[in-house]
Amino acid sequence: MSVSRSTVLGAVALSGALLLSACASENNGSSAGAGAGGSTESSAASGDCFSGNLKAEGSSAQKNAIDEAISTYQENCADATIDYNPSGSGAGIKQFIAKQVDFAGSDSALKTEEKDGTIESEAAAQACGSPALNLPMVTGPIAIAYNVQGVDKLVLDAEVAAKIFDGQITTWNDPAIAALNSGVTLPSTPIKVYFRSDESGTTENFTKYLKAAAPDAWSYETGKKWTGKGEGKEKSAGVATATKGQDGGITYVELSYAQQNDLKMAQIDTGAGPVELTAESAGKTVATAKQTGTGNDLALKIDYATKEAGAYPIVLVTYEIVCSKYADAETGKKVKAFLKTFASNDLQGKLAEQGYAPLPSDVATKVQAAVDSIS
Known part of the structure; x- marks a missing residue:
């Protein structure tokens, strides 16, 4: 098997039985934080090999x-x-x-x-x-990743995100988006939604967030198969690449793929103010x-509907x-x-x-x- 060593940036660890441990800086990811328990040697290094x-x-x-x-x-x-x-x-x-x-x-x-x-x-x-x-x-964490020329910072909430991914909001200067982004110049560029065409746990977790946090705006059931609007692309790499190549593009994708493709990521307002996606903020939800x-x-x-201050919910x-x-x-x-x-x-x-x-x-x-x- 040809094994990739490409870098994956910014994920979070489970902590306590249910709590988050201090984790590595998003910028360098070099600290092992509270490290795994048990032996510091891998089973393979200890001779536990198979043929x-x-x-x-x-x-x-x-x-x-x-x-x-x-x-x-x-x-x-x-x-x-x-x-x-x-x-x-x-x-x-x-x-x-x-x-x-x-x-x-x-x-x-x-x-x-x-x-x-x-x-x-x-x-x-x-x-x-x-x-x-x-x-x-x-x-x-799962990023709501976007590519809109001239828009380097974007705030969304669950209701607006649900309407975007359901095709109810179709341009970037829609009043609902503008209301969350005071002082940001939003273009009239059409919104192009990309979703996972394959059955995906990422889709399931993202739709669980939409359903839990915006039940009135997201009427679909949750699941691995996408039920909203947009254009399907296979796997995380597919939706990330498509969004990168499309002005006005938006998708849901793991943080690592958003980072690898230099995509901007929306801050999420859960009702306690906009929250930037970081290991620490996502960890507050995992906790x-x-x-x-x-x-x-x-x-x-x-708890995808968490309203804890500073918690990134997806x-x-x-x-x-x-x-x-x-x-x-x-x-x-x-x-x-x-x-x-x-x-x-x-x-x-x-x-x-x-x-x-x-x-x-x-x-x-x-x-x-x-x-x-x-x-």
Whole structure:
């Protein structure tokens, strides 16, 4: 597998059991903050290597993070081959349930309620022959990224954002946008909305924000499939690239992709004043997350409608979806060995240098314990 080392900037870490740890500066991302718990050595460095192949698929939001984990593991374990296809969260879960991949990456936990005739958690458990686990491994905010010539600063709130992404507001000088941006010269440029055409956990988290924070303006159900207006592009890279190339363009995308494409990002007014997207501001929202899973299932629920001062409300958590006990014991050993490296202090420190924040010690302890339980 060809492994990318491209930089991912500005994500946030889960903290406490539910609280945010101090994390690296957005500018340099070099501090490991409260670092992961457990051994400072990765499992691979400790000789926990496997020979053969491991296959995974899913979230594109975590692509650069998992690429780094794969590179680190394979540097220490030359006989291991780990392939990760960033096809999107929905595709990853479907492939996991179909037993086509060994684990999946998803920007939302497995559904415990029926949707489209399927209860994901039950279908995954049936595929595994054991309960499936949601293991948070990467966290980060979602930017409302835009490209409008002459507009370097933009404030939006949930209602206006919902109307933009539903095609009700169609030009950048619309009075509703102007009311939030006093003193800013807004052009009459048409608004061009880009959305994820593939099933995406980023879409699900973004629509959860719109639904929770602006229920009267966003009438659609939440989910991995986009239901608003605009033009679809595949994956995070697709919507970011399209927005970069279109004056008047706007999209929702992970912070790292917005940064990589030099896109401007809107400040979000939750009712407590405009909030700029930073690791710290997104972390204040992550701090309100509640664990909804039990035992080694570490699924979380985020309060997208938070009005806490200084909190940036649009965030996601990327989970690795795994079997608690694999039908093939050798596969379980491979998944366990790789994820031990991914959750290790060493690897999380490398992600911090790239802009991802490491798992703080108490959350890392829970994740590591869950990984250790895989068989």
